Amino acid sequence: MNLILVFSEEMDADGRVRLMDERALHIRKVLRGTVGQKLRIGLLNGPLGTGTVEEVSQEAVSLSCVWEERIPERPGVDLLLAMPRPKVLKRLWAQFAALGVGRIVLANAEKVERFYFDTHIIRPEFYKARLIEGLQQARDTFLPEVSVVKQLKPLIEDDLNSVFPKVGKRMVADPSGTQNIFQCLESGGEKVPDSGKRVLLAVGPEGGWTPYELEMFRSNGFEVFGMGSRILRTDTACVGLLSLLAEGLRKPV
Known part of the structure; x- marks a missing residue:
């Protein structure tokens, strides 16, 4: 835990927060928090800041919060993911947030098992804690x-602009792609990081997109790219692709 996230509803009028959950345990046991110690904190969907420890007990840790004026930019990558096996998705939730995804849409596809959508893994009360x-x-x-969208065709052909607003580059990963992810980002003559627009990455099921689905993506502005001939599991592919995309979008120092 490299940042203590707090929620606006937890703070009192004086900017103090009293933690009584695993965050307090982490401060006591891992950070060995003491009164006066300053910790890195963040406000969910808001700025970063500094929390000064005011109280440490077996029941709670109290912090006085001071926030920076600047709010970090929302991650510029959105993900359209064919619904993976629940046990795979369970592992991926935290990685999506750690790697920097702004919006996640889990969608159906021809090679997705329908019962995957019955899992509790896609309930907000489950995944929110993993994202945090x-x-x-x-x-x-x-x-x-x-x-969660259970019909891919209406999403791609009718609802894409409303579900994924301000997208400047649409990309779909598939082993049939002849260009790599960096070539895909640079194609079209517009450098995405300088455009102020977002990138939408579509990742298919472990069985792959069907030819019909790939053609549907192409017809709606997606560029196909590949990572080579190896067939990867969904979790491996997602982590690898998001890492490469982050590098491709990184602005020069």
Whole structure:
């Protein structure tokens, strides 16, 4: 936990927060918090800041919060993911937040098992805690927005602009792609990081997109790219692709 995330409803009128959950335990046991110690904190969907420890007990840890004026930018990558196996998705939630995804849409596809959508893994009360875990690891404050869409065709052909607003580059990963992710980012003559627009990455099921689905993506402005001939599991592919995308979008120092 590299950042203590707090929620606006936890703070009193004087900017103090009293923690009584795993965050307090982390401060006591891992950070060995003492009165007067300053800790890195963040306000969920808001700025970073500094928390000064005012009280440490077995029941709670109290912090006095001071916030920076600047709010970090929301991650510029959105993810359209064919619904993976629930046990795989369970592992991925924290990684999505840690790697910097602004919006996640879980969608159906031809090679997705329908019963996957019955899992509790896609309930907000389950995934929110995992997303927060990822944010605290990466020192970020913006909680990814999550939605579930059970029909891919209407999403791509009718609702894409409303579900994913301000997207400047649409990319779909598939082993058939002849260009790599960096070539895909640079194609079209517009450098995405300088455009002020977002990147939408579509990742298919472990069985892959069907030819019909790939053609539907192409017809709606998606560029196909690949990572080589290896067929990867969904969790491996997502982590690898998001890491490469973050590098491709990183602005020069």
